[in-house]
Amino acid sequence: MPGSDQKTTLKISGMTCAACASRIEKSLGRLEGVKYAGVNLAMEKATLEYDPSVISEEKIISTVTDLGYKAQPERVRFDEDREKLERRKETRRQIYLLTLSAGLSFPLLLGMFREMFHLPVPVLFSNKTVQFVLATPVQFIAGWQFYRGAYKNLRHGSANMDVLIALGTSAAYFYSVATTFFIPGHVYYETGAIIITLIILGKLLESAAKGRTSEAIRKLMGLQAKTARVIRDGTEQDIPVEDVRVEDLVIVRPGEKIPVDGIVEEGFSTVDESMLTGESIPVDKKSGDEVIGATVNKHGTFRFKATKVGSDTALAQIIKIVEEAQGSKAPIQRMADIISGYFVPVVVVIAAITFLGWYFIADPGSTARALVNFTAVLVIACPCALGLATPTSIMVGTGRGAENGILIKGGEHLEKAHRITTVVLDKTGTITKGEPDVTNVVVADSRFSENDLLKLTASVENSSEHPLGLAIVKHARKLGLELEDITDFSAIPGHGIEAHVKDMKLYIGNRKLMEQKQVDISSIAEQAAQLEKEGKTAMLVAVGEKAAGIIAVADTVKEHSTEAITSLQKMGIEVWMITGDNRRTAEAIARQAGIPSDRVLAEVLPRDKAEQVEKLRHQGKVVGMVGDGINDAPALATADLGIAIGTGTDVAMEASDITLMRGDLRGIPAAIKLSRAVMRNIKQNLFWALAYNSAGIPIAAMGFLSPVLAGAAMAFSSVSVVTNSLRLKRFNPYGDLA
Numbered sequence: 001m002p003g004s005d006q007k008t009t010l011k012i013s014g015m016t017c018a019a020c021a022s023r024i025e026k027s028l029g030r031l032e033g034v035k036y037a038g039v040n041l042a043m044e045k046a047t048l049e050y051d052p053s054v055i056s057e058e059k060i061i062s063t064v065t066d067l068g069y070k071a072q073p074e075r076v077r078f079d080e081d082r083e084k085l086e087r088r089k090e091t092r093r094q095i096y097l098l099t100l101s102a103g104l105s106f107p108l109l110l111g112m113f114r115e116m117f118h119l120p121v122p123v124l125f126s127n128k129t130v131q132f133v134l135a136t137p138v139q140f141i142a143g144w145q146f147y148r149g150a151y152k153n154l155r156h157g158s159a160n161m162d163v164l165i166a167l168g169t170s171a172a173y174f175y176s177v178a179t180t181f182f183i184p185g186h187v188y189y190e191t192g193a194i195i196i197t198l199i200i201l202g203k204l205l206e207s208a209a210k211g212r213t214s215e216a217i218r219k220l221m222g223l224q225a226k227t228a229r230v231i232r233d234g235t236e237q238d239i240p241v242e243d244v245r246v247e248d249l250v251i252v253r254p255g256e257k258i259p260v261d262g263i264v265e266e267g268f269s270t271v272d273e274s275m276l277t278g279e280s281i282p283v284d285k286k287s288g289d290e291v292i293g294a295t296v297n298k299h300g301t302f303r304f305k306a307t308k309v310g311s312d313t314a315l316a317q318i319i320k321i322v323e324e325a326q327g328s329k330a331p332i333q334r335m336a337d338i339i340s341g342y343f344v345p346v347v348v349v350i351a352a353i354t355f356l357g358w359y360f361i362a363d364p365g366s367t368a369r370a371l372v373n374f375t376a377v378l379v380i381a382c383p384c385a386l387g388l389a390t391p392t393s394i395m396v397g398t399g400r401g402a403e404n405g406i407l408i409k410g411g412e413h414l415e416k417a418h419r420i421t422t423v424v425l426d427k428t429g430t431i432t433k434g435e436p437d438v439t440n441v442v443v444a445d446s447r448f449s450e451n452d453l454l455k456l457t458a459s460v461e462n463s464s465e466h467p468l469g470l471a472i473v474k475h476a477r478k479l480g481l482e483l484e485d486i487t488d489f490s491a492i493p494g495h496g497i498e499a500h501v502k503d504m505k506l507y508i509g510n511r512k513l514m515e516q517k518q519v520d521i522s523s524i525a526e527q528a529a530q531l532e533k534e535g536k537t538a539m540l541v542a543v544g545e546k547a548a549g550i551i552a553v554a555d556t557v558k559e560h561s562t563e564a565i566t567s568l569q570k571m572g573i574e575v576w577m578i579t580g581d582n583r584r585t586a587e588a589i590a591r592q593a594g595i596p597s598d599r600v601l602a603e604v605l606p607r608d609k610a611e612q613v614e615k616l617r618h619q620g621k622v623v624g625m626v627g628d629g630i631n632d633a634p635a636l637a638t639a640d641l642g643i644a645i646g647t648g649t650d651v652a653m654e655a656s657d658i659t660l661m662r663g664d665l666r667g668i669p670a671a672i673k674l675s676r677a678v679m680r681n682i683k684q685n686l687f688w689a690l691a692y693n694s695a696g697i698p699i700a701a702m703g704f705l706s707p708v709l710a711g712a713a714m715a716f717s718s719v720s721v722v723t724n725s726l727r728l729k730r731f732n733p734y735g736d737l738a
Helices: 018-029 057-066 080-117 128-142 144-155 161-181 189-207 212-222 314-327 335-362 367-380 384-403 411-417 427-431 450-461 467-478 511-516 522-533 561-570 583-593 606-618 630-638 650-655 667-701 707-730
Strands: 006-013 034-040 045-050 070-073 227-232 235-240 249-252 261-267 269-272 283-285 302-308 406-408 422-426 432-443 486-492 496-501 504-509 537-543 546-557 574-578 623-627 641-645 658-660
Touching: 006 057, 018 034, 018 045, 018 057, 018 144, 045 057, 057 070, 080 128, 080 189, 128 144, 128 161, 128 189, 144 161, 161 189, 161 335, 161 367, 335 367, 335 667, 367 667, 384 406, 384 411, 384 667, 384 707, 406 411, 406 667, 411 641, 411 667, 422 427, 422 606, 422 630, 427 432, 427 574, 427 583, 427 623, 432 450, 432 467, 432 522, 450 467, 450 486, 450 496, 450 504, 450 537, 450 546, 467 537, 467 546, 504 511, 511 537, 522 537, 522 546, 522 583, 546 583, 561 574, 561 583, 561 667, 574 583, 574 606, 606 623, 606 630, 623 630, 623 667, 630 641, 641 667, 658 667, 667 707
Parallel strands: 422 574, 422 623, 623 641, 641 658
Antiparallel strands: 006 045, 006 070, 034 045, 227 235, 227 249, 249 302, 261 302, 269 283, 406 658, 432 546, 486 496, 496 504, 504 537, 537 546
16 A cells, blocks of 8 residues: 555675675665665675655666666575575686686786896796786786776766776786887886785685575575474375465474474473574473474474464574574675775876876976876875785684684674674573583482482483483483482373382472372472572482482583673673573573673563664664574674574574684683774774875875885885784784683
């Protein structure tokens, strides 16, 4: 109906830098009827919200086309084969161009070394005509993409790094052509060729991080069951999961994935929901309980009625949130692009004034002198150092991070990390170990010691497959206790277990079991309540009709979590905890970890984690989200910076921007420290790159700097930038942590 807003996603190709994304975003945002326009450079997508009664999708596409880019509606949510093919095709093209450029630039470099250092290099490499033949394919085949990018930018009245690269390399190349065939002088073929080679190498390395979003979504989709066993017309049928309808009765056997969301109608089982909730302990399911698609049935067989199918399931909603959150991220505006936007036009004007001033005033009629000084201005302003300022720091910084177990997917994520003001930590598997462990053994019967009680309990639990029982068995074996043989083992659903050990009848379970077996637990009730207040699961143990003690099991805080949280707080960063657990358990863990209770977000459903992160962002905080489970993927994508624990799920790692391979939370302050060091380094690099160029431009314009010296000054600025970047190799991101 009129005035009803509509959303659309366009696939855009032809963007080369953040300036391109910004230009498209601004142009679309200015269109009448467009309520919102966001362009994501990494995903090559534009997300729009518009009023179809005012503007059509065709008009929006034509606006993008008029800007010099290609746009088409993204009708299919995910086309894996096409996306992979396009990515591989572009990578192969850049590798071919790099091989061509590097292969032809190397002889030019040898020729330069022969002249500068009198090295024993064949004289052929110093021949101007040979150098012309070698440099021309580099300039116009490998470098054509920069000419195309520069043309698009200049046509729309702006400038970016492509303009700098095209100008600088063209000045060196065309001046060299002039001195090869028309006027005497030095040649600078190697200057343009080497710049083009280095820039292509940088583009190739950066493109390696592309496509991660689609991989994350593909893995999420891979979690879904492929088939479902339903009862139709009185018979069991295996059908594709896409054909399941609401109200269908679905049967799930032990070890199978639950195909869709629903409500249990008949049967009892435990379900591993860790893939979606991140909680390690399987959940008991009985009639009336909800089950979620893509989770795994552990033991029993049950039937459930399908309530949500297709795009309505919890997993489908998580995929949708990840897609939308990642698609709405604004691109990083590179500092070098911003500088070049002002720098290039000024340099062009100065170069033109220099040529005219020398040709008409300083040395009337002397084309050679005017061209030499014109070229000297452009060569000293050549973007080699400016182009190297950011990528060299980022390459060294990301390399240093990798050496320390901090995997950063791209320079833009390294840039973001230094601005983080708030860190949100998932509880299970992030702050805690993510698996249950024995924390307390309380003895209430004088016949037994702690080890006796643990040994008897572990002997019975050894026949159980419940994770809490397995934790007790693991703990007993770690202490070197030998387990006893048992008889008459029986599991009591929802209550606990019982068995005979050495002619003793043992009951292990909850209060309901003890009430059912008429065991007096008054001697341990208060201690059990206290342990539960601390967020632990208290398993009551009785021998016969007498309470023997308590074994408490809990997911414990990781060894270095408290240290990492203290370090973040000392850096002036707020630390929050988010979990699906109840508030009592959550606050108990928060106290141990050093997080204030007013910064604990408890009882948050998996699908709502992203919403909580967005609320913090709306308060003006720059949020880093840290998680390890699939349920964390939407929140990781929504946050300004997503950090995944490397010991967690692949999907969380793919949806995140930074992965901590060690599973150690100290990697979070370390990553932020590394980011701050890299950003300082980049600013120093940009200063020196511009200082050399800016100081050299007026000297070149006045005729005191030949293109040879301009080239040397440019080389010196590049060396200083690279040397400064290499200092990061000695930076220790884990140094001085609390």
